[in-house]
Amino acid sequence: GEDVEQSLFLSVREGDSSVINCTYTDSSSTYLYWYKQEPGAGLQLLTYIFSNMDMKQDQRLTVLLNKKDKHLSLRIADTQTGDSAIYFCAEKGVYGNKLVFGAGTILRVKS
Amino acid sequence: GAVVSQHPSRVICKSGTSVKIECRSLDFQATTMFWYRQFPKQSLMLMATSNEGSKATYEQGVEKDKFLINHASLTLSTLTVTSAHPEDSSFYICSADTASGNTEAFFGQGTRLTVV
Numbered sequence: 113g114e115d116v117e118q119s120l121f122l123s124v125r126e127g128d129s130s131v132i133n134c135t136y137t138d139s140s141s142t143y144l145y146w147y148k149q150e151p152g153a154g155l156q157l158l159t160y161i162f163s164n165m166d167m168k169q170d171q172r173l174t175v176l177l178n179k180k181d182k183h184l185s186l187r188i189a190d191t192q193t194g195d196s197a198i199y200f201c202a203e204k205g206v207y208g209n210k211l212v213f214g215a216g217t218i219l220r221v222k223s
Numbered sequence: 224g225a226v227v228s229q230h231p232s233r234v235i236c237k238s239g240t241s242v243k244i245e246c247r248s249l250d251f252q253a254t255t256m257f258w259y260r261q262f263p264k265q266s267l268m269l270m271a272t273s274n275e276g277s278k279a280t281y282e283q284g285v286e287k288d289k290f291l292i293n294h295a296s297l298t299l300s301t302l303t304v305t306s307a308h309p310e311d312s313s314f315y316i317c318s319a320d321t322a323s324g325n326t327e328a329f330f331g332q333g334t335r336l337t338v339v
Binding site: 145147152153154155156157160200209210211212213214215216 | 229255257265266267269272316318320327328329330331332333335
């Protein structure tokens, strides 16, 4: 079945860039997503990328997709303390609207 | 973006009782809603997919008689945890899609269930 993997933890200093990585196995993925979850809250969609794109930029966020290696990354420029949260990548396959999530990466930003 | 409202945000119940969680799409019609469960420091596990007017499709290992899902209208799906036990304590999150093929899934704010 589909599988999505992420690194578990990332610590950066305020003002630095953060890069969160994700790998997936489903070669038929159509869309790939990044969600942010703050403590005790639901998921906030940050950005998504269509599988035929290799890069998408949205303000401080840059998503890179290497479809050949099935590797997705999220870069947060000028990371702020408010960016501290858990970040989930997720993929959606061709069939149905089901999302498969990675385990989440805890981002800790030190001031 | 579209808004999905989940209620209640927190609930504490006694073992053996049933708890109902509501998921509403506030400004769009949701043909499909998804129910997820999240254990502490873990990812979201899809429990079931519900389509308006039909029976829910449960993922392997999820007891359909334990977790009753009803999607009676295009704006409301409910999850009822029946005969709750402490091991059912968890964070439950719903998401809603609009039409088939929509790129975005909109999530509710989640419900923290504690069974004592």
